[in-house]
Amino acid sequence: MLKEERHYHILDKIILNRKVLSADLSIELNVSEDTIRRDLNELSAKGLIKKVHGGALPLENNTPSxxxxxxxxxxxxxxxxxxxxxxxxxxxxxxxxxxxxxxxxxxxxxxxxxxxxxxxxxxxxxxxxxxxxxxxxxxxxxxxxxxxxxxxxxxxxxxxxxxxxxxxxxxxxxxxxxxxxxxxxxxxxxxxxxxxxxxxxxxxxxxxxxxxxxxxxxxxxxxxxxxxxxxxxxxxxxxxxxxxxxxxx
Amino acid sequence: MLKEERHYHILDKIILNRKVLSADLSIELNVSEDTIRRDLNELSAKGLIKKVHGGALPLENNTPSxxxxxxxxxxxxxxxxxxxxxxxxxxxxxxxxxxxxxxxxxxxxxxxxxxxxxxxxxxxxxxxxxxxxxxxxxxxxxxxxxxxxxxxxxxxxxxxxxxxxxxxxxxxxxxxxxxxxxxxxxxxxxxxxxxxxxxxxxxxxxxxxxxxxxxxxxxxxxxxxxxxxxxxxxxxxxxxxxxxxxxxx
DNA sequence: AATAAAAATGCATAAATTTGCGTGTTTGTA
DNA sequence: TACAAACACGCAAATTTATGCATTTTTATT
Incomplete structure (x- = not known):
């Protein structure tokens, strides 16, 4: 699976579940947690997600209006x-x-x-x-x-x-x-x-x-x-x- | 549950109920009261809530949307x-x-x-x-x-x-x-x-x-x-x- | 094709963050 | 003042993270 594919998967999952855990993603995408962390850091640097200890959350934690x-x-x-x-x-x-x-x-x-x-x-x-x-x-x-x-x-x-x-x-x-x-x-x-x-x-x-x-x-x-x-x-x-x-x- | 998730939960609850109690949050979020206190202190340090003895209150600041x-x-x-x-x-x-x-x-x-x-x-x-x-x-x-x-x-x-x-x-x-x-x-x-x-x-x-x-x-x-x-x-x-x-x- | 350069990945290890608990202190109330 | 609840602090265990390095994969160039 390509890096970009993982990124899209991660973004979609965050929208769907309002959070992702590094450990889960590692199993789901069949890569090491290190790789997931690097992915999350990249997405965070692009301003697409908020990286937190243990995983990531959507940016503006879409507090339901x-x-x-x-x-x-x-x-x-x-x-x-x-x-x-x-x-x-x-x-x-x-x-x-x-x-x-x-x-x-x-x-x-x-x-x-x-x-x-x-x-x-x-x-x-x-x-x-x-x-x-x-x-x-x-x-x-x-x-x-x-x-x-x-x-x-x-x-x-x-x-x-x-x-x-x-x-x-x-x-x-x-x-x-x-x-x-x-x-x-x-x-x-x-x-x-x-x-x-x-x-x-x-x-x-x-x-x-x-x-x-x-x-x-x-x-x-x-x-x-x-x-x-x-x-x-x-x-x-x-x-x-x-x-x-x-x-x- | 991630630390930041708890933070968002706490903020939401404060907006909704105008106050939160550490004891309640401890049960709701299934963590010790110490952890809740640490959360409240962090949110307070960020200027998002007003921490008081026993819990926290919103700080009313009418910022334009x-x-x-x-x-x-x-x-x-x-x-x-x-x-x-x-x-x-x-x-x-x-x-x-x-x-x-x-x-x-x-x-x-x-x-x-x-x-x-x-x-x-x-x-x-x-x-x-x-x-x-x-x-x-x-x-x-x-x-x-x-x-x-x-x-x-x-x-x-x-x-x-x-x-x-x-x-x-x-x-x-x-x-x-x-x-x-x-x-x-x-x-x-x-x-x-x-x-x-x-x-x-x-x-x-x-x-x-x-x-x-x-x-x-x-x-x-x-x-x-x-x-x-x-x-x-x-x-x-x-x-x-x-x-x-x-x-x- | 062949090969070099670049990028991505996994692993080991050390550092950091988070959490619950014990201790002793502070606070609010009767 | 008495006293229970709430608190801060330090510590240890568990978990997560950053970093350097070796290996593999991809890409570009000859």
Missing amino acids: YGERSTYNLEEKNIIAKKAVKIIKDGQVIIMSGSTTNLQLAKIIPSDINATIYTYSLPIALQLTEHPSIEIIFIGGKLHKSAQVTVGLDVVSSISELRADLCFMGTGGINTLNGMTEPDWEVSHIKKSMIAASEKVIVLCTKNKINDVKRYSVAPIHKIDTIVTDIDPNDPIFEDFKEKGVKIL | YGERSTYNLEEKNIIAKKAVKIIKDGQVIIMSGSTTNLQLAKIIPSDINATIYTYSLPIALQLTEHPSIEIIFIGGKLHKSAQVTVGLDVVSSISELRADLCFMGTGGINTLNGMTEPDWEVSHIKKSMIAASEKVIVLCTKNKINDVKRYSVAPIHKIDTIVTDIDPNDPIFEDFKEKGVKIL
């Missing part, structure tokens, strides 16, 4: 984001909904991934501007202030003109009988159009949404390809989903 | 924004370009103003979400990362379908002979469409842009209704503009 600190269930959402980010392959076209889980996902997309991402969420778009190689297309429309996403017919019609490989979306509730459901009529329509436009549908949802049902239907269960959760994918709660052909991560 | 500190010419831009905000009348439809001056303007729109604002700038849209009564329409398209605005044909064609009372825009340069000019081809086209869509055109520009000329033409001087600047509107530099019927604020 004021708004985010209060985000409910942040830990669970990070677990989901870490699983989901591995689904993304180079060169894909992706649609992302405006959930906070998707925001966490946007933060940890490795820098060597090249993709086109459509989104209608202001915070996600803003976050993605920090990624070096992702092309971002913002879907315009009337802005919903508290959720900081665009909504309305403009959004639905824009999305229906797209063609994407993947879409990542949160959900209000999901079960095998009613499929995916949402409490908001407008959001349910936007998600319908996202699903229609995408080759594969990835649903990001925390445990408490499993087997929950909301007012408006979005899609039957067979339209969902993969559910990414914060708990063990072998949990018996997922048996029914697996029978219907849904992958669980 | 990083984003604001770094904006170039912020003072001038605020002067312009304060003059420009008075132009806005209740119920108007407004288009705003993506300049930092417009961002300052967005921050100080009085909360009793009711208006519809079209913009293609992420920071401006985000700022406006804090206003209670303004309706925001975001103009979608490909996102330009460093400027955090959407660009491209989508933007131009969206704007050309609009009809607005006012538009506020920055400029690359302006003089009476060449009118308004921009260094960027794409931006020049977006601004052309903004002008075509608006009843009145308000140009926000600092002194150094007056009588400057850039590569691409945007509009002849007679299309401009008002120029808002940071200097005295009676300055002789504006004589020519006034003769051509441009109002100076």
Whole structure:
């Protein structure tokens, strides 16, 4: 493995885990700890990481911003984001909904991934501007202030003109009988159009949404390809989903 | 857990709870109280916290946030924004370009103003979400990362379908002979469409842009209704503009 | 190709940092 | 004043680090 490859690996891992240990990296990358230390020193000299005794940390220890600190269930959402980010392959076209889980996902997309991402969420778009190689297309429309996403017919019609490989979306509730459901009529329509436009549908949802049902239907269960959760994918709660052909991560 | 991780944890907790106790931290972070004390002493020596018997407290120091500190010419831009905000009348439809001056303007729109604002700038849209009564329409398209605005044909064609009372825009340069000019081809086209869509055109520009000329033409001087600047509107530099019927604020 | 120069890597060793604990001192409170 | 909690200090053990040097790999040049 080339030195530069190691450097990219280290940078990505720091973004993903908010820290790295020299000992871990030594095993992972199959080089001596000395080499890792030299790598960390170089990256630190370039001002890309903060080297500390035992490993390294990201530069501005991205103290979750004021708004985010209060985000409910942040830990669970990070677990989901870490699983989901591995689904993304180079060169894909992706649609992302405006959930906070998707925001966490946007933060940890490795820098060597090249993709086109459509989104209608202001915070996600803003976050993605920090990624070096992702092309971002913002879907315009009337802005919903508290959720900081665009909504309305403009959004639905824009999305229906797209063609994407993947879409990542949160959900209000999901079960095998009613499929995916949402409490908001407008959001349910936007998600319908996202699903229609995408080759594969990835649903990001925390445990408490499993087997929950909301007012408006979005899609039957067979339209969902993969559910990414914060708990063990072998949990018996997922048996029914697996029978219907849904992958669980 | 790395020493620095503990430090960040401690700082976070102090901000959140307004105090920390050594005994609590010792349990939380699973290290001895001695270690916690050493941590607190280090952070205190760095001037980040105030160490007291039993724990530590924040030292309230209201430093201006990083984003604001770094904006170039912020003072001038605020002067312009304060003059420009008075132009806005209740119920108007407004288009705003993506300049930092417009961002300052967005921050100080009085909360009793009711208006519809079209913009293609992420920071401006985000700022406006804090206003209670303004309706925001975001103009979608490909996102330009460093400027955090959407660009491209989508933007131009969206704007050309609009009809607005006012538009506020920055400029690359302006003089009476060449009118308004921009260094960027794409931006020049977006601004052309903004002008075509608006009843009145308000140009926000600092002194150094007056009588400057850039590569691409945007509009002849007679299309401009008002120029808002940071200097005295009676300055002789504006004589020519006034003769051509441009109002100076 | 052949070969020299440069860069990267691993190892041994000495130096440094970090941590917990024992000791005795200081502090806050009743 | 009494007394428990919090503290500073020194020390030892464990861990991490820097450094010099030998070996291997990569790169550039003839």
